Amino acid sequence: MSREHIIEKIKKLLAVTEERGASNNEATAAALAAQRLIVQYDIEQWEIHEEEFDPMEEVYCKPTPRKWRWYLADVIAPAFRCKYHQRAKRSPKNGKLQYMMVFYGYRMDAIAASLTFNSLYKYGNKVARRYAKGKEKGAYNAYVLGFVDGVKCELEKQTVALAVVTPKKVNDSYAEQFNLSEAKEANVDMETGNGFDSYFAFYEGRHKGIEAVRSRRMKNTDSDYAFEGV
Numbered sequence: 001m002s003r004e005h006i007i008e009k010i011k012k013l014l015a016v017t018e019e020r021g022a023s024n025n026e027a028t029a030a031a032l033a034a035q036r037l038i039v040q041y042d043i044e045q046w047e048i049h050e051e052e053f054d055p056m057e058e059v060y061c062k063p064t065p066r067k068w069r070w071y072l073a074d075v076i077a078p079a080f081r082c083k084y085h086q087r088a089k090r091s092p093k094n095g096k097l098q099y100m101m102v103f104y105g106y107r108m109d110a111i112a113a114s115l116t117f118n119s120l121y122k123y124g125n126k127v128a129r130r131y132a133k134g135k136e137k138g139a140y141n142a143y144v145l146g147f148v149d150g151v152k153c154e155l156e157k158q159t160v161a162l163a164v165v166t167p168k169k170v171n172d173s174y175a176e177q178f179n180l181s182e183a184k185e186a187n188v189d190m191e192t193g194n195g196f197d198s199y200f201a202f203y204e205g206r207h208k209g210i211e212a213v214r215s216r217r218m219k220n221t222d223s224d225y226a227f228e229g230v
Contacts, residue, residue, distance in 0.1 A: 016030035035108055035109055056169075059107075069121060070188045077166075080110070082103040082105035083170060084102060139197065142205065143204060145190065151212065
């Protein structure tokens with residue numbers, strides 16, 4: 001496959017958006033497929049976009065109130081060659097603070113990271129709440145921490161296989177754009193309970209995390225992409 005063909009394929013994938021009638025699953029799958037090709041073939045941003053633009057971008061995720069958002073973002077960011085931080089904004093509906101994880105990097109990397117984060121957080125929260133219903137306090141936390149560990153296990157395989165490394169330009173730009181010395185350390189303590197129940201919840205969650213990433217892997221078909229949804 002020539003470089004020109006790869007670039008054209010990436011452009012087609014980037015054109016698959018919800019605004020153009022694609023479903024959320026289709027848009028996510030297309031973005032992940034494009035990002036994978038960009039990393040695998042070391043495609044430069046200028047090769048994809050004809051007009052001049054700033055290659056670095058902050059991409060906001062959907063509001064996520066649970067503390068495990070930090071653990072999930074910490075796993076996803078390096079897999080998509082990004083840095084991450086949090087922003088807080090007042091909700092226009094009730095004025096309460098909403099916390100949003102933000103990925104920073106080359107535009108397509110950051111978009112793919114954000115889509116993946118949104119999808120996995122939503123799914124992980126759903127299955128964890130279902131699992132924890134009627135169980136001891138801490139079951140939810142143990143489950144989602146296991147879920148993140150499962151996600152990490154699968155994403156690290158891809159990271160190693162593709163030799164994914166956050167580019168120096170991204171690291172340098174991030175350090176220039178944001179004053180890291182003034183960044184506050186997040187409170188990420190989560191009570192998980194003790195004993196067998198906590199242990200079992202963690203490994204049930206871990207299994208679901210592995211399963212969730214595997215179900216979202218791209219596979220080659222006659223079309224440009226396919227998405228195996230959960």
